[in-house]
Amino acid sequence: MAYSDKVLDHYENPRNVGSFTKDxxxxxxxxxxxxxCGDVMRLQIKVNExxxxxxxxxxxxxCGSAIASSSLLTEWVKGxxxxxxxxxxxxxxxxxxxxxxxxxxxxxxxxxxxxAAIDDFKSKQHADAxxxx
Amino acid sequence: MRLPIYLDYSxxxxxxxxxxxxxxxxxxxxGAFGNPASRSHAFGWAAEEAIxxxxxxxxxxxxxxxxxxxxxxxxxxSNNLAIKGVAHFYQKKGKHIVTCKTEHKAVLDTCRQLExxxxxxxxLDPEHNGLVDLNKLEAALRPDTVLVSLMHVNNEIGxxxxxxxxxxxxxxxxxxxxxxxxxxxxxxxxxxDAMAVDLMSFSAHKIYGPKGMGALYVRRKPRVxxxxxxxxGGHERGMRSGTLATHQIVGMGEAFRIAGLEMxxxxxxxxxxxxxxxxxxxxxxxxxLNGDMHxxxxxxxxxxxxxxxxESLIMALKDIAVSSGSACxxxxxxxxxxLRAIGRSDELAHSSIRFTLGRxxxxxxxxxxxxxxRDKVAKLRELSPLxxxxxxxxxxxxxxxxxxx
Amino acid sequence: MVYLDxxxxxxxxxxxxxxxxxxxxxxHANASALYRQGRAARAAIELARExxxxxxxxxxxxxxxxxxxxxxxxLALKGAVLGMGLNSIVVSGIEHSSILQxxxxxxxxxxxxxxxxxxxxGRVDIAGARTRLAAGQWVTLMWVNNETGVIQDVSTxxxxxxxxxxxxxxxxxQAAGKLKLDFEASGAHVITLSAHKIYGPKGVGAMVLxxxxxxxxxxxxGGHEHGLRAGTExxxxxxxxxxxxxxxxxxxxxxxxxxRALRDMFEAQLAAALPEITLFGQHALRVSNTSFIGVPxxxxxTLLTALDAEGYAVGSGSACExxxxxxxxxxxxxxxxxxxxxxxxxxxLGHHNTAGEVAGLVTVLANVVARFRxxxxxxxx
Numbered sequence: 066m067a068y069s070d071k072v073l074d075h076y077e078n079p080r081n082v083g084s085f086t087k088d089x090x091x092x093x094x095x096x097x098x099x100x101x102c103g104d105v106m107r108l109q110i111k112v113n114e115x116x117x118x119x120x121x122x123x124x125x126x127x128c129g130s131a132i133a134s135s136s137l138l139t140e141w142v143k144g145x146x147x148x149x150x151x152x153x154x155x156x157x158x159x160x161x162x163x164x165x166x167x168x169x170x171x172x173x174x175x176x177x178x179x180x181a182a183i184d185d186f187k188s189k190q191h192a193d194a195x196x197x198x
Numbered sequence: 199m200r201l202p203i204y205l206d207y208s209x210x211x212x213x214x215x216x217x218x219x220x221x222x223x224x225x226x227x228x229g230a231f232g233n234p235a236s237r238s239h240a241f242g243w244a245a246e247e248a249i250x251x252x253x254x255x256x257x258x259x260x261x262x263x264x265x266x267x268x269x270x271x272x273x274x275x276s277n278n279l280a281i282k283g284v285a286h287f288y289q290k291k292g293k294h295i296v297t298c299k300t301e302h303k304a305v306l307d308t309c310r311q312l313e314x315x316x317x318x319x320x321x322l323d324p325e326h327n328g329l330v331d332l333n334k335l336e337a338a339l340r341p342d343t344v345l346v347s348l349m350h351v352n353n354e355i356g357x358x359x360x361x362x363x364x365x366x367x368x369x370x371x372x373x374x375x376x377x378x379x380x381x382x383x384x385x386x387x388x389x390x391d392a393m394a395v396d397l398m399s400f401s402a403h404k405i406y407g408p409k410g411m412g413a414l415y416v417r418r419k420p421r422v423x424x425x426x427x428x429x430x431g432g433h434e435r436g437m438r439s440g441t442l443a444t445h446q447i448v449g450m451g452e453a454f455r456i457a458g459l460e461m462x463x464x465x466x467x468x469x470x471x472x473x474x475x476x477x478x479x480x481x482x483x484x485x486x487l488n489g490d491m492h493x494x495x496x497x498x499x500x501x502x503x504x505x506x507x508x509e510s511l512i513m514a515l516k517d518i519a520v521s522s523g524s525a526c527x528x529x530x531x532x533x534x535x536x537l538r539a540i541g542r543s544d545e546l547a548h549s550s551i552r553f554t555l556g557r558x559x560x561x562x563x564x565x566x567x568x569x570x571x572r573d574k575v576a577k578l579r580e581l582s583p584l585x586x587x588x589x590x591x592x593x594x595x596x597x598x599x600x601x602x603x
Numbered sequence: 604m605v606y607l608d609x610x611x612x613x614x615x616x617x618x619x620x621x622x623x624x625x626x627x628x629x630x631h632a633n634a635s636a637l638y639r640q641g642r643a644a645r646a647a648i649e650l651a652r653e654x655x656x657x658x659x660x661x662x663x664x665x666x667x668x669x670x671x672x673x674x675x676x677x678l679a680l681k682g683a684v685l686g687m688g689l690n691s692i693v694v695s696g697i698e699h700s701s702i703l704q705x706x707x708x709x710x711x712x713x714x715x716x717x718x719x720x721x722x723x724x725g726r727v728d729i730a731g732a733r734t735r736l737a738a739g740q741w742v743t744l745m746w747v748n749n750e751t752g753v754i755q756d757v758s759t760x761x762x763x764x765x766x767x768x769x770x771x772x773x774x775x776x777q778a779a780g781k782l783k784l785d786f787e788a789s790g791a792h793v794i795t796l797s798a799h800k801i802y803g804p805k806g807v808g809a810m811v812l813x814x815x816x817x818x819x820x821x822x823x824x825g826g827h828e829h830g831l832r833a834g835t836e837x838x839x840x841x842x843x844x845x846x847x848x849x850x851x852x853x854x855x856x857x858x859x860x861x862x863r864a865l866r867d868m869f870e871a872q873l874a875a876a877l878p879e880i881t882l883f884g885q886h887a888l889r890v891s892n893t894s895f896i897g898v899p900x901x902x903x904x905t906l907l908t909a910l911d912a913e914g915y916a917v918g919s920g921s922a923c924e925x926x927x928x929x930x931x932x933x934x935x936x937x938x939x940x941x942x943x944x945x946x947x948x949x950x951x952l953g954h955h956n957t958a959g960e961v962a963g964l965v966t967v968l969a970n971v972v973a974r975f976r977x978x979x980x981x982x983x984x
Contacts, residue, residue, distance in 0.1 A: 068513070076510075076513060079581060082580070082581055084586065096583065097600065098599070098600075099599030099600065100544065100545040100548070100584055100594060100599065101543070101544035101545060101548075101599070102544075103507055103508075103509075103533065103544075103548040104507065105582075105583055105584055105599075106583070107583035107586075124581055124582060124583040124586060125581060125582070125583065126505060126506070126507050126581075126582040126583060126584045126585075127507050127510060128507055128509040128510050128513070129509065129510050129513040131507075131510075132510060132581065202638065202639070202640070204640075206632075206633070206636060206638075209632075209633040209635075209636055209641075210631060210632065210633040210636075210835065211631065212628055212629075212631035213627045213628050213631060215628060218624075218627050218628050221627070222620065225614075225615040225620055225804065226614060226615055226617065226620060231612065231614045231615060232606075232608070232611070232612060232916070233608070233611040233612035233799075235611075236608060236611050236612075236916075236918060238608075238904070238907035238908065238910075238911060238916070238917065238918060238919055239604075239608065239907065239910075239911045239915075239916030239917065239918075240604060240911055240916065241604070241606060241608070241916050242608075242611075242916075270670075271669075271670030271671075271674065271806065271834060271837070272670075272834045272835060272837075273834075274822055274824050274825065274833050274834035274835070275670065275822050275834060277824065278821070278822045278823060278824065278833075302824065303824040303825045303826070303833070304822075304823065304824025304825060304833060304834070305824065306824070307823035307824040307825070307826075307833065308823045308824060310823070311823050401835075403631075403835060408627065408837070408839065408840075409631075409835055409836065409837045409838055409839065409840070410670060410806050410807065410834075410835075410836070410837020410839075410840045411806065411837075426708075427677075427821060427822075428673060428674055428677045428701075428821070429677060429700075429701065429704035429705040429707070429708050430673040430676070430677070430699070430700045430701030430704050430705070431673070431700045431701065431704075432700070432704070439673050439677075439700070439701060439704065440670060440671045440672075440673035440674055440701070441612065441671055441672070441673065441797075441799065441805055441806075442805070443670075443671070443799075443804065443805035443806025443807075443840075444805060445804065445805065445806075446804075446805065446806045446837075446840075509637070512637060512638065516638070516639070519632070519636065519638040519640060519641075520638075521636060521637070
């Protein structure tokens with residue numbers, strides 16, 4: 066199958082590759098997928114006190130479409146509130162990257178990743194709130 | 199050096215220019231373009247003569263009688279014809295077939311079809327090196343076993359089965375042996391006078407001949423009978439009907455003739471290049487060779503680069519043409535069933551690259567490949583969360599992963 | 604040497620060879636490979652699929668490539684009968700051996716095979732066939748007969764078959780490139796094609812089918828061609844087939860006019876030179892390139908060999924039967940006396956033939972016949 070130019074661009078020049086310290090309370094980490102299935106995505110978001118995602122990082126084990134989906138996602142979530150980021154749909158990613166049908170699951174994984182990162186961030190806040198309470 | 203570098207000779211080979219020249223002569227008005235079944239004119243006779251000569255070349259490479267060669271449209275058809283042909287012809291004798299989990303899809307899917315028709319099939323597990331344990335094979339044979347079908351050389355990992363010993367075992371029990379030799383002809387010596395093989399499948403396009411062309415060897419002494427799968431004008435002594443594609447056959451014949459002349463020297467050269475490639479990759483962290491290193495054809499190197507996903511690596515290696523797993527399944531998302539069958543984890547199976555070298559591979563090609571693979575694997579590992587975890591000492595196999603698809 | 608046996612096989616068009624060349628040597632990739640050469644091979648195959656679909660009025664997804672007409676016929680007939688569990692097959696007696704033998708194989712497996720009657724002009728008697736039709740039958744009718752060139756009334760047959768709730772397969776191997784085909788409009792459920800009858804390469808053919816049919820593949824492994832035909836694609840052959848189809852579509856009107864003029868000239872000159880000959884199928888609608896003639900009192904094989912010695916390559920009927928030396932099963936089905944069928948010659952013209960070649964054949968044929976008759980007369984005397 067042929068990759069779209071946008072997939073190739075993200076694959077060759079992935080944006081926001083890297084990691085934040087996991088234990089940082091302002092960081093939410095989402096890790097989804099499984100090595101046995103051929104893709105694992107780790108997405109991290111750094112959230113400020115206004116609930117806005119200031120920065121994002123990813124690392125992905127998977128095909129070119131999986132890498133491109135997560136790279137694109139890190140660009141999209143920056144500057145968004147958590148609620149706005151939660152609204153990102155896999156179909157938006159699939160459309161933007163012109164993913165072929167056999168690669169749609171990569172965009173699904175990316176949607177799962179941002180949701181998992183938000184949930185992780187929120188559960189940390191919750192835990193902190195409990196601790197301080 | 200020409201980019202991209204072709205290192206996928208097990209998927210298919212280019213047609214040798216000497217082969218292409220011979221083929222072109224059979225295509226045009228000036229050449230032997232006639233229907234070889236036309237008995238009434240010189241166009242038909244010329245085509246028939248060209249076909250007889252080609253039959254001789256194919257037979258010569260494998261030390262068989264030309265009358266034992268049946269032309270087909272490729273190894274897939276040959277495998278179908280051999281297995282279904284024997285199963286249907288001998289079904290009164292027994293309905294049990296033995297094969298191996300690492301066979302080509304053409305064999306496995308054909309066996310599945312026969313199971314739907316009421317046959318019973320035993321799928322042997324190979325050893326971790328990809329070879330079939332003869333004791334396990336022997337244990338699988340039954341009084342109602344009519345056929346054993348095993349491949350000579352595996353298309354993904356290049357391991358060579360001991361066909362001589364397997365043939366001795368099946369012959370002693372009166373069981374027919376079919377061997378898929380699509381990947382071995384021209385790479386491993388084949389002597390059908392010495393090997394107790396009853397049917398053998400060949401492909402032209404794996405040996406520098408044209409696509410869409412193959413042959414099936416059907417032993418005459420002792421005589422092996424098959425039920426034809428394609429009916430019609432009774433071509434190929436009734437075993438396979440259909441107008442013979444003269445240019446295709448002539449191309450296959452020439453490819454086999456050239457292989458006979460050049461195989462020994464070519465193998466030595468390719469083995470040198472393959473060893474150079476392996477030496478250049480060794481020393482990288484977490485790489486695993488798939489399949490036995492010794493009982494292996496010269497041109498094959500199948501390596502898993504742990505923590506890097508195979509398809510993304512192929513994409514990164516766009517200057518070289520390689521495959522992950524077999525070309526027939528590479529459009530799907532499943533990891534290679536061959537690597538799974540030899541006991542590789544899904545992760546390692548997903549991380550595999552098959553390099554297959556051939557007639558036109560050069561030292562420069564190999565050196566360029568080594569450098570490129572080292573760079574790109576490093577780059578992708580930088581991107582890989584699994585590599586991070588490995589470096590942090592996390593045991594990935596202990597993690598509870600959410601099942602995704 | 605003058606080639607007049609185009610229904611057996613056609614020479615490859617030089618433009619087709621040119622289209623094929625790049626896929627033999629320069630781009631040889633396996634069309635299933637993911638890298639760019641593999642994708643280029645895949646794209647070339649899909650273009651060929653479109654070109655063939657365009658020639659026969661089908662959608663590209665309806666085109667399944669095979670190793671030739673024989674395989675396509677076997678796949679259509681056996682694949683449908685096995686895939687849909689059909690028990691009754693209806694064929695005409697003038698079908699190609701790939702249909703008759705495949706039907707025989709199914710008969711041996713316990714399926715019923717019925718035969719449709721054929722009239723003296725080589726036409727399948729559709730009114731007679733109608734009484735044999737029943738729901739769930741598989742009917743195979745060749746669109747154009749390879750020996751007589753007679754065109755069957757496919758649309759009437761299709762209407763009758765559909766009315767009965769049966770399925771129609773048309774072997775269009777000899778029709779493609781000679782008639783304007785419209786698969787969708789024809790009413791047939793499946794048609795089958797061969798490349799080397801339309802100036803394409805040998806070893807490649809196609810089945811064009813209504814995808815709602817449940818066809819069981821004959822060749823398993825790898826799932827190529829929508830799972831209907833496994834095996835690494837013959838890329839060069841398929842590209843050649845596509846190119847030949849494209850040329851046939853573009854040039855059919857002119858080529859048909861050219862060969863028809865030659866054929867009419869040949870038949871007129873022959874009637875003048877040898878008035879005693881029979882022209883088989885002359886009262887039916889025929890394609891423009893075929894003359895199937897019977898020379899009374901002559902042995903066909905003898906005539907062919909003599910013509911070959913004089914530099915003319917003609918056929919005796921189906922090339923596939925020429926080894927057995929049997930009289931044409933098509934003529935026998937038409938009710939032709941075996942003695943006359945034995946003296947049958949098939950002249951099938953092609954794009955490259957000329958008026959001079961055709962006139963030459965008439966002269967040589969008349970001379971050869973006269974010579975044999977003199978010899979026979981001398982022997983008698």
